[in-house]
Amino acid sequence: MKKLKKIYLVSPRGFCAGVKRAVEVVNLVLQKYKTPIYVRHQIVHNRHVISDFEKKGVIFIEDINEIPDNSIVVFSAHGSSTDLYQIAKRKKLKIFDAVCPLVNKVHVEAKKFYGQGFFIFYIGHKNHPEAIGVLKEVPDKSIVLIKTLEDAKKTIPPQTDKLIVLTQTTLSFDDTKEIINCLKKRFPKLILPPAFDICYATQNRQNAVKELAKKADLVLVIGSKESSNSNRLKEVAEKSGKRAYLINDKSEIKTSWLENVENLGITAGASAPKYLIEEVVNYFKKQGVEIEELTVIKENISFPLPII
Ligand code: SF4
Numbered sequence: 001m002k003k004l005k006k007i008y009l010v011s012p013r014g015f016c017a018g019v020k021r022a023v024e025v026v027n028l029v030l031q032k033y034k035t036p037i038y039v040r041h042q043i044v045h046n047r048h049v050i051s052d053f054e055k056k057g058v059i060f061i062e063d064i065n066e067i068p069d070n071s072i073v074v075f076s077a078h079g080s081s082t083d084l085y086q087i088a089k090r091k092k093l094k095i096f097d098a099v100c101p102l103v104n105k106v107h108v109e110a111k112k113f114y115g116q117g118f119f120i121f122y123i124g125h126k127n128h129p130e131a132i133g134v135l136k137e138v139p140d141k142s143i144v145l146i147k148t149l150e151d152a153k154k155t156i157p158p159q160t161d162k163l164i165v166l167t168q169t170t171l172s173f174d175d176t177k178e179i180i181n182c183l184k185k186r187f188p189k190l191i192l193p194p195a196f197d198i199c200y201a202t203q204n205r206q207n208a209v210k211e212l213a214k215k216a217d218l219v220l221v222i223g224s225k226e227s228s229n230s231n232r233l234k235e236v237a238e239k240s241g242k243r244a245y246l247i248n249d250k251s252e253i254k255t256s257w258l259e260n261v262e263n264l265g266i267t268a269g270a271s272a273p274k275y276l277i278e279e280v281v282n283y284f285k286k287q288g289v290e291i292e293e294l295t296v297i298k299e300n301i302s303f304p305l306p307i308i
Helices: 017-032 047-055 082-090 101-115 129-135 149-154 173-186 200-215 228-239 274-285
Strands: 006-011 037-040 058-061 072-075 094-097 119-123 143-146 163-167 218-222 243-247 263-268 290-295
Touching: 006 200, 006 274, 017 037, 017 047, 017 072, 017 101, 047 058, 101 119, 101 129, 101 163, 119 129, 119 173, 129 143, 143 149, 149 173, 163 173, 173 200, 200 218, 200 228, 200 263, 200 290, 218 228, 218 274, 228 243, 228 263, 263 274, 274 290
Parallel strands: 006 263, 006 290, 037 058, 037 072, 072 094, 119 143, 119 163, 218 243, 218 263
Antiparallel strands: none
């Protein structure tokens, strides 16, 4: 029976520029305004981030109508559709928008291409707030949600001359490519947006996990079940032929998983805070396991903060 000897801690991992910005927006609003501060939807998809903010007086709410009039509200990193702004205006809410600029870019593209008469294939996950936000930006008859390759094979658009494909930012790069190739084959006039919508952080973390899976017998992804990009990291590791588990924090590690594992790979989704990763690493360090940093890609991206 093999024994755990080494941990490969891959980079990039954890917070992306969009999540850093969103968390910082809430922190700045907390510094400047009295609580309660309302946040529409989870600011980022991580349970620890949410409960840390709740302890500071932040109230997370799904239905904007439940927020008392004249309150302070932060809109989450996943983007909000125009109708939410209209409701917020009616309720005289003071809004701070923590939308990631890369998500916002897709909203802008959807409105622009709809205005030019395009029909939009939007590749995304049903019920994910980012997908809901983009789908609501344009009339139903001008956009369709493509969830799977099967959808791409059978969906019939109202016309075939002006078609564009847009995507959720946190999908699997490989699966999305397959879906786009299928659509392109069916509709030769289909165009792609000027820049591919899957964001740099999603892409980098997936590329890094592929390298990690080459070295590790088992991969642990730190992230919450609601986090789309964390789930994709687990899938990418599994598609690379390795067992993988998604964990919120160190308390969810099961020793049975580590049986016969010599090299363990660790990564973290874009919404998982650094301290959760450190806790997992320290848990193994205390057992005398060697830790090696595996830097696959260096990231140097940040987004400016709004004026609070
Ligand atoms: S994962 Fe990408 S799109 Fe989502 S918040 Fe981070 S940088 Fe923005």
